[in-house]
Amino acid sequence: MTTIIWPKQFSPVEDAENIKKACQGWGTDEKAIISILGHRNLFQRKLVRLAFQEIYHQDLLQQLKCELSGNLERAISLWTLDPADRDAVLANETLQKSDPDYRVIIEIACIRSPEDLLAVKRAYKFRYKHSLEEDLASFTTADIRKVVILQLLVGVTSAYRYDGDEFDETVAQSEASTLHQEIHGKAFNNEEVIRILSTRSQAQLNATFNIYKDIYGHSINKGFPGGDYFSTLRTVIRCIRDPKKYFAKVLRSAINLEETNEDALSRVIVTRAEKDLKDIKELYLKRNNISVDEAVAREWSGD
């Protein structure tokens, strides 16, 4: 799935029939399913799903759920979903866990475009009858450090940022110093940090981060105090600053774990495949002297 070439001509009906065939008989022909769906783009996958529904009166995703299992089922299902719907599923999936991976939420909130983020929130509401912010905010915890993390997450998820290129140099100056003060100050104060990171546009924030580096001589992400809140904050900043570099790091840490973090791995591949996976792979190769494909192939035993 990491290097996808779409066929220009394809028949959704034939694809649907071939997938059905692969599901019949003793054992599922997983390779056949991957070789079909893995080589269809978003629009083509939609057509295959429609054709499958039309011919067999059955949802393709339900069929795959029955036939496949584990990580493969998860990856193929996510891949078959619409991007906004897929993000809604990913967000809900992590919020159901006792120890949610907040990176999923931060990626959706800080890397998707404002309109794409909206589409995710719409899809989430439609699926779960709650708003995403609502589910996020209603996590209750007695741990004040966790409360602050949730406030930060609700802040960035609620954002509907300006997405133009214009920014204000004076605001960048003043907010660079506010950020420094609150991150490195002794009073544990996070309100302004959350306000700035969850309302300013990407262009404005990047201007602020650049000025921060000029004033303090190091990147805003260096020298953070320890703890979960600051690690979440760093993720937010990295997602806003340089999504590709961020994803390359997520891939590396997912693969380098003793037991590979398959969720993170498939999430990055599936959500970026049709966007910037090529660039992320180049960055990965440059930094790790091994290609993602090789590393992934090793982990996924060739699937």
Added chain:
Amino acid sequence: MTTIIWPKQFSPVEDAENIKKACQGWGTDEKAIISILGHRNLFQRKLVRLAFQEIYHQDLLQQLKCELSGNLERAISLWTLDPADRDAVLANETLQKSDPDYRVIIEIACIRSPEDLLAVKRAYKFRYKHSLEEDLASFTTADIRKVVILQLLVGVTSAYRYDGDEFDETVAQSEASTLHQEIHGKAFNNEEVIRILSTRSQAQLNATFNIYKDIYGHSINKGFPGGDYFSTLRTVIRCIRDPKKYFAKVLRSAINLEETNEDALSRVIVTRAEKDLKDIKELYLKRNNISVDEAVAREWSGD
């Protein structure tokens, strides 16, 4: 404008020509302009504006700005704008003031539907190259009571609520008691109040307010502590609970002031005319023994 009857057949070109005529010569024929635009619905006004642009290569709103003045100019301009764009202008207008009327923001955030609120935020970004939440949140103030008010406003403005009818009785129970605790408790704690009011759906909140009344024997809006924060909070609750009753009260207090609050008056009339102004007027009459029309006519000298 308070009782509008739309003509079924009308000519945008004739309207544009008649408005142009009313603007020519010595003095503007204000009554003619009102009698035209005041009797066209949203779609018809859009067509008139397009026809005006087509014939005279001039924006109708700019023309009106030159010809009319003061409150009349403001009301007719607001009336001629698209609802989402109009709300964006109203919000920005009040945020420019040294003493903003936060009711404008609360009405937009809590009374418009989730999709309409989004349309306002889109229009705001397009006009002002900032997001509405950004402009709201970047008000800086040393007054902690004001900071809390701004947090509440940013919260409700950022909301993208679930707008279905489903709600959770258990959540309503628990959040009714949380609200009571935070509003009437001794610790000045507002985080949970803001979280609840800015993420829960209208259906969920109304269930919570009803249970509140059952448990504590009085409406949630009774017996509030004094101060600006609680008065803002009360406005939020009133807007969510019963928008029509809220607007009837805004009208009454606008008219009953020694110097009529023309901004509030025209805001309610213009923004509700094509929605529920009829019901608001009925409520007003029932509670004040005088019709809005009479009261408005008195104030607006017949315009």
